[in-house]
Amino acid sequence: MAEPLTLKLQTLTPLWTGGLDGKMEHIHAAGLIGSLRWWYEALVRGLGGQACDPTDHSTEHACNFDAEQYEKAAGLPQRARLRAAGLCDACQLFGATGWRRRFRLDAMMGQGAAAWPGDQPINLRPHDRTRGWYLQPGWMGELALTLIGEEQAIGQVAALLLFLEQWGGLGAKQQFGYGAFRLDLQEQAALNRRASFMLPGGQQPRGALPDLRDFTFFQVRFRPARPEWWAQVDGIRQVRQRPDQWQSLTRLAQQGAVPVNAALKNHWRYGQPWPSREIEAWLFGILRGDIRLRSKVNPGWAVRAADGSWHITGWAWLPRDAESRPHYDAVVGQMCRLLGERAGWQSTLNLVGAVQSLEITLTNGLDAWNAVARQVSGGIG
Ligand SMILES: [Zn+2]
Structure with a gap:
């Protein structure tokens, strides 16, 4: 286990990690991890690695860790060894049946509040539209994240977070602009020091999944x-x-x-x-x-x-x-x-x-x- 990486970030738009009754009283780490995984898969595919479709529950696609094959492949580098044991690049980091996620993510709300009071959505209905868009309140403020795990896993997630600060976000509803965040210079430097990313290498044909x-x-x-x-x-x-x-x-x-x-x-x-x-x-x-x-x-x-x-x-x-x-x-x-x-x-x-x-x-x-x-x-x- 490496030294945990703690960082603070500031939300720029409401953060949504799932909640009851349209409210978000806690940060659900699972909602953060789901979004990290989605982007990581797109990145892995784009860089020539393999990422299964975890939403596809047919056994043909979802990865399953095969302990026997893992033992047999003992001489190989870790990534190849895990491939031999049936894990795609995304499941190697985020876990699959029989293989736990390589990091833990703790999230704590700092100073902040619901993006607006009450639990009613705001309806944005441009002219000529009958329904439009409904915005759930979400939460805005300071968020403290702690990454715990092996150094390489922390490094991969740190690199991903640097990318998502510029181009993506955290949590659900990102297609509605939720979850944008900013890191101050000090936090960026801390992530930079720890970030590392193993290039999957190779070339995979493009498919219908995010790439x-x-x-x-x-x-x-x-x-x-x-x-x-x-x-x-x-x-x-x-x-x-x-x-x-x-x-x-x-x-x-x-x-x-x-x-x-x-x-x-x-x-x-x-x-x-x-x-x-x-x-x-x-x-x-x-x-x-x-x-x-x-x-x-x-x-x-x-x-x-x-x-x-x-x-x-x-x-x-x-x-x-x-x-x-x-x-x-x-x-x-x-x-x-x-x-x-x-x-x-x-x-x-x-x-x-x-x-x-x-x-x-x-x-x-x-x-x-x-x-x-x-x-x-x-x-x-
Ligand atoms: Zn997989």
């Missing part, structure tokens, strides 16, 4: 001319008719968090001529009867930085799967054009004529990872 090679990360930074820029954003301005919810949104904006993602998704989804309703559902998700398809394009909330500028970070996961293949190049081309289109961001965010600067960055998933990996002094790869 960092199929991700595009985007970030928009802007300086609005007016502090109240957000009050007229579609889906938000309609909340003014509900005073309690409006007060909650106003308080969030004062804290530097604005859920602009409903307006962005609405603009991208309904403001464009997509080739078919199926492609539209493939990109932006659908919930109808038994059909539940998650959105693949996930803008985060607008978050205010210490220097007063605002940032929106998000990602699009666009796999070449059975549904997308016939239209893939056209659809992905159109989506990336939209993500890079200044005028669309400005009009959707109500910044036309009221912005001092606006920069857009698009980054391929592997490039985003490599940029983080280069910063790690521990020598990732």
